[in-house]
Amino acid sequence: MTTMTDPPQESFRLSMLLNDTRYRSYTFQFIALIVLISSIAFLMSNLFSNLAAAGLNISYQFLGSPAGYDINQTLVEYTSQSTNARAALVGILNTLLVAFLACVTATVFGVIAGVLRLSNNWLVSKLMSFYVEIFRNIPVLIWIIIIFTIMIAVLPGPRAFRGDDPAASMVLNAVAFTNRGVYIPAPVWGPGSLVVVATFILSVIGVFAYRRYATNLLYATGRLLPMGWPSLAILFVPTLLVYFIMGMPIGLDYPALKGFNFSGGIKVGGPLIALWFALSIYTGAFIAENVRAGIQAISKGQSEAAGALGLRPGRIMNLVVLPQALRVIIPPLISQYLNITKNSSLAIAVGYADVTATLGGITLNQTGRAIECVLLLMLFYLTISLSISAIMNVYNNSVKLKER
Amino acid sequence: MKKSVFFGALTVAGLAAGVAAAGTLDDVKARGKLNCGVTTGLVGFAAPDANGEWNGFDVSVCRAVAAAVLGDASAVEFVPTTGKTRFTALASGEIDMLARNTTWTFSRDVDLKFTFVGVNYYDGQGFMVPKELGVSSAKDLDGATVCIQTGTTTELNLADFFRSNNISYEPVPIETNAEAQQQYLAGACDVYTTDASGLAATRATFEAPGDHVLLPEIISKEPLGPLVRHGDNEWGDVVRWTLNALITAEELGVTSANISEMAAGTNNPEINRLLGTEGTLGEMLGVDADWAMKAISAGGNYGEIFEKNIGESTPIGLARGLNAQWTDGGLIYSPPFR
Amino acid sequence: MSNTHAAFVRTEQVPPSPPPANAAGPVKWAKDNLFSTPFYSVLTIVALYVIYLILGNTLPWILNGVWGTSSLAECREVLDGVSAGCFSVLTERWNQLLFGFKYPADQYWRPALTFLLFFAAAAPVLFYKLPRKLLLFTAIFPFLAYYLIWGGTILTPILALVGTVVGYLVYQRLVSGSFAAGFFGGIAAAFVVWIIGGMLVPDNANEGAMLQAVPSRDLGGFMLNMMLGVACVSLSVPLGIALALGRQSDMPLIKWICVIFIEFIRGVPLITLLFVASVMLAYFFPPGTTTDLFLRVVIMITMFSAAYIAEVIRGGLAALPRGQYEAADSLGLDYPQAMRLIILPQALKISIPGIVNVAVGLFKDTTLVSVISMFDLLGMIRGPILASTEWNGVYWELLGFAALLFFVVCYGISQYSQWLERQLATDHR
Incomplete structure (x- = not known):
């Protein structure tokens, strides 16, 4: 808190660095800076002399070399030859x-x-x-x-x-x-499944639009529209319809015991x-x-x-x-x-x-x-x-x- | 604890720095203790017993080095290290030597700058499966879930083996042997893989060891040995020749039982040189003349250490196999003491 | 008005009849609290079923447990196929679970005594109604505890104590002039004493000491968790205060140092900081020195908790009305005075529950040291005990025991924190 006002001083004296609140913070910061720099320099010099003594170096080249090991769960493609x-x-x-x-x-x-x-x-x-x-x-x-x-x-x-x-x-x-782990069926995307997915996404948008419309209607006129069952209907009915019309294009791949583990x-x-x-x-x-x-x-x-x-x-x-x-x-x-x-x-x-x-x-x-x-x-x-x-x-x- | 003690400890550490920084051999002598890195617990190789005493094959090497340098086999601080911390512990000087079933590989020697002083156990990576699976070869393991104890070269060997045989598998990497064992026994993985010696040691602790078989394939070469930092050759020599002394002692028939009478002098000049009654080998190495005698009395010669910790009479029950003396058709071979 | 006696007027009150059975006693209570609505009734039944499931599975397992066998195989023989706990592992490895496997067995009284003294030392800090003179023991306790646990020469803790006392005296003398002079003068004086004293203490002072010296590598078990927890929390409170004040400071450089430190530490998981302690920190010490893992871990955990405590205290500082700062200024107090006399006492009071929360979290996090090969309670369980031939496969008993120990301590602390919160509540809501 350096909110105190000080009477104006005519000339700058060295002691003001310690006693004058206007300059004291600079002194402290300067000291802090010196301490910071010297401790970082100390740690870094230790690091480099230790590394030199052990004959090591800091290098990130290992990132580009093959990893050589396998990972059991990968979201992106990975083999033991990847980096x-x-x-x-x-x-x-x-x-x-x-x-x-x-x-x-x-x-x-x-x-x-x-x-x-x-x-x-x-x-x-x-x-x-x-x-x-x-x-x-x-x-x-x-x-x-x-x-x-x-x-x-x-x-x-x-x-x-x-x-x-x-x-x-x-x-x-x-x-x-x-x-x-838990094995669950995986969907199999047949031809035409894209239409079903698209319908479903449109239905989700539709639900939001309906809810928005109902809220606006409520605020504007005071009329209360039902929320629950129309949302469900909008969500599922068109998708199911399209699904059956398209001839059930999305199948399920069930897990089955094969060899040591389940597969599929x-x-x-x-x-x-x-x-x-x-x-x-x-x-x-x-x-x-x-x-x-x-x-x-x-x-x-x-x-x-x-x-x-x-x-x-x-x-x-x-x-x-x-x-x-x-x-x-x-x-x-x-x-x-x-x-x-x-x-x-x-x-x-x-x-x-x-x-x-x-x-x-x-x-x-x-x-x-x-x-x-x-x-x-x-x-x-x-x-x-x-x-x-x-x-x-x-x-x-x-x-x-x-x-x- | 308050701030002050912590700073006090730092100051004391700083003062200790002034006297240190000579060679490792002098450091160890000045300290009166050998700091030896071991694993956090693998029965037969290095594990604390119910009284907290470290025992095992790797531990005996540490004890022999301590006996050779300091004359006291118990002057060892055992520093438990994980696969992750072991190399830093050695490189930073926290430990003087590492005897933690570590595989001698090119990159560890050359890139990480360590000196492997020799091989005290020739191992190889193997597989253990439950008998009821009816698997007789590792090549039948297509699609299996494999538990791996991480931290050694195991993951890499495994990936290479399955890749070269063009079969698939699912790895489950696990930190500690105890947890790997738990998963394997519960059937969360079909196969457990690590060094064959470790597999035997693990199987020995099972309730029904007979229900599990080790597959015949050994998929890698794993020469395990103690290692020290690059660049301190005097210390490297001490550790290397202590190991060699243990091996030579077995070859020459020097055991912990007969060593005191042999130390009185024998007709065999090599035994005399080894035990310091002839020549000045100890002086050349910078230790006492009877260094090898102390090292051998600490836990016996190589064969005795092997039999006591991991041999066929122990629950681990490893045969000598590759680790027999070269005279018996094995690979254990020490250069001559001359 | 005269007293009229009419036959149809009762002279005394009818004794109240008991309320109907469903409007009083357990039935009413159950009706109000368990079955007030259909939804709640379903919930109650589900809850009862869950309780039945949990107890039905665990109680027989606990009650039929076997104590006093010396290995799992023996225990299984005794159980003869019945599913029940093998609690013998707890009795057989009791000392290892509490003290680690390397602490000399004939010296167990030392940590045990330290543990008891710890309560005496903590009491005046925790219960402010106790006489303030007891704080003197609290001030001596760290040195005493160090001596009891590590042993070795008594010169080290005495030297540390003397240094602290000298530093404090210098501070007292100089603080009337300027706080900064007193603070830094005190620290400098303490360091001078330590360095001079450190040269005087002979190298072999530990030999033949009254208490056998125990290297910190030999500490383990629950004792290690307690020591890490207590040491790091008490070290990190002053550091946390300094960081919080620094973060509020008007000086941009100091402010930014504190902000970067706090945000960096809070942004990374403790486990990476422990990796730093175990695999990196050794490279940052002067060449040729080695600092033992315990000290390195204490440094990293202290930094970790200091950053969190700093944030809690910053919250406390921010919660004070601006008027308090302005009032301090208008009294003509300078910054250290205003902080010491006006701001911090109030801000710390607000922050105490938060600090206790950080302390509980930190104490729980001390189990992470098992990942970097230190044998704390969890490390003992995952390492030496489960790897041994006798007890290979006893998971539930050991993990349950560890969970119970931590629960007792942490629940105790959080109950204390709630009690304190009620004591300190001066607002009348």
Whole structure:
């Protein structure tokens, strides 16, 4: 705080650097700069002399050389002959995939648990606080390992599906839950399927248009159109019609046991499921607390005032409480999303091929380029975090209460 | 702990820096302890027992080096390292030598600048499958899910093997041996692959070891040996010749049982040179004249160490095979002590 | 008015009849709290079923558990096919789980004593109603704890203590002139004492010391989690305050250094910082020196939690009304005075629940050190215990035990935090 006004001084004396508040901050900053530069220089000189002593150098050429190892889950094409950079890309995409999935489900878990915790049902609210406390107070690494262990121990291996009287069977003959992952049917796109997909997309747009029209109508004339069943109808009827008219062009490829594993269908790998579920249920407990705090932060007067205006309870929630609660809920929610992204680096414990496991794991092991790999790894997480923070700042500014 | 102790520790560390920075051999002598990097736990090679004592094949090499240099086989600090941390630990001087079933490869030697002082175990990557799968060859493994313990050259060998045989597989990389074992036993993977010695060690801990078979294919050469930093040749020599002393002792029939009578002098000049009763080998190496005697008494000669930790009488039950003395048709061969 | 006695008027009140069965007692409670609407009734039934599922599977497993066998094979023999826990692993490896596998067995009393003393030292900080003189013990505790846990020569902790005391005295003397002079003078004095003292302490001082010296590599088990948690949180609070003040500073350079530091640390996962500690940091120390892994990990975790604590305190600073700053200025207080006397006491009070939350999170995150080959509680379980021939395959008992330990500690801390929040609540909502 340098808001004090000083009487004007005639000439500059050296002691003013320390005593005069106008100049003192420059002195401090100068000292800080010197300290900063010298410590960076110290660390760097240590680094280079250590590296020189060990005969090493900093080089990123390993990124262009073949990785040599295989990855079990890849979103882009990858073989063991691809480069280390490509392996890192596979890892990055896998990180983003599990983080995205976990963010979605954690929000669902969190909102449900947070709302139920405030419910009047004693048993349910106690059960929810038990859930929140037990997940918030035990390390996420332990949860990841426990959930992965449960999954491996409880679900049957593919071998159990074999034979005339198998120990396990597929759900609806379409979905197989194994301890290596879940196999679900994959769609097969026949000719004409494009039309069906296009119809479906148009229907989705149609639903939004209808809802918008209904809201505008409500505000303009006060007429209330039904929302629920027309939306469903718009969503499904045209698509189903087109689907049958086109002669059912989209088929399903069911997974079937072949050799050691199931083949066909889509495999959602076991490590992905374990990590996804562990992160969602762990972070869900935190989000539940945020949601609860957000709803409780809205003063009772708000809902009472809305009630006095004659709004129904559902509308009080939708139109009065939630819009205000969201302002409180969203910022911590986004930092929980950040936490999910960062915690996904614990994939290493369950063998999921995220970026920490590829770039910071196998590539680091095989090339021995520890400094380069760790730096790249930090750079990636930093980029993600900063972009999410930037989005959050934009949001915060847009919903900020305007004050004096 | 408050800030001050932390800074105090830093100052003390800074002061220690003043006296260090000579050769590793002098450092070790001045410190009175050998810092030896080992694995975080692989029964038979390096694992702490219920009392916290480290035991195993690699551990015995560390103990022999400590005995040769310091005269005390227990003057060893065992630093557990993972596949990720081991090379940095060695390069940065945190450990003096690494005896962590590490494969001697070109790039580790040349690019990462380490000196492998020899080979104490000739290994190769193998496969273990449950008997009930009825698989008799690794080439039948098309489409199998394979558990790999990461951190060694295992991933690369595996990729090469399946690629060259044009069959597919699904890798499941796992950090620790215990977790890999858990997944394999639960059927989350069909095959477990790592070094054949590690497979045998792992199988020995199973409830029913007989239900699992090791496939005949060994898909890689894995010469495992202790390594030191490049550029400190005196220290490299000490570790190299300690290992050679253990091997030579077995070849010449010097055991921990008869070493004290042999040290009194024998008719065999090579034994005398080895045990320091003739010649000045110890002095040339910069250690005591009876260095090799101490190293051998620490845990016995190479054969004894092998039998005690991983041999056929132990649960791990490895045959000597390639690791027999060259006189018995194996590859274990030490240059002469002359 | 006279008393009239009419036959049809009662002279005394009728005793209240009990309410109908469905409007009182457990039935009413159940009706109000469990079955108030059809939706809630369904929820209640689902919840009951979930509770039944969980308890029905775990209770027999726990109650039939076997204690006192010496290996898993023996335990399986005793169980004879019944599915139940083998809790013998906990008793057999109890010391390893708590202290790691390398801490000398005859010295276990030292960490145990430190643990007890820790409560005595923490009490005056946690409960501000206790006499303030107890803080003196809190100030001595770090040195005492260091001596008890690491052992070796008593000269090291005494030297550290003397340095701190000298630094504090110099600070006291100079602070009346200017805070900056006192602060930096105190630190400089402490360093002078340490460096001079460090030269005086002989190299072999650890030999023949009263308490056997234990290298920090030999620390492990839950003790390691506790030590990392306590050390890093207490180190990071002052650092966090400094960073928060720096971030609010008017000086652009200092502000930007703090912003970059905080955002960088908060932007990367702890595990990458631990990788830095285990594979990179060694290269940044002067050539020829080695710093043990424990210290490197403490440095990285402290930086990590300091960044988070700084953000919490910044929130506290921002929550203070501007009037407080202006009032301090108008009293003629300079910046350090205003901060020490007006701003920080209030801002810290607001931030305490947040700091406790960070502390709980940090304590949980100390389990991550198991990934970089340190044998904390989880590291012991995943490494030596599960890899041993005797206990290969005991997952649930060990993981459950670890979860329970962490739950007890973290739940305790969060209950304390809520209690404190109620104590400190001075606004009357």
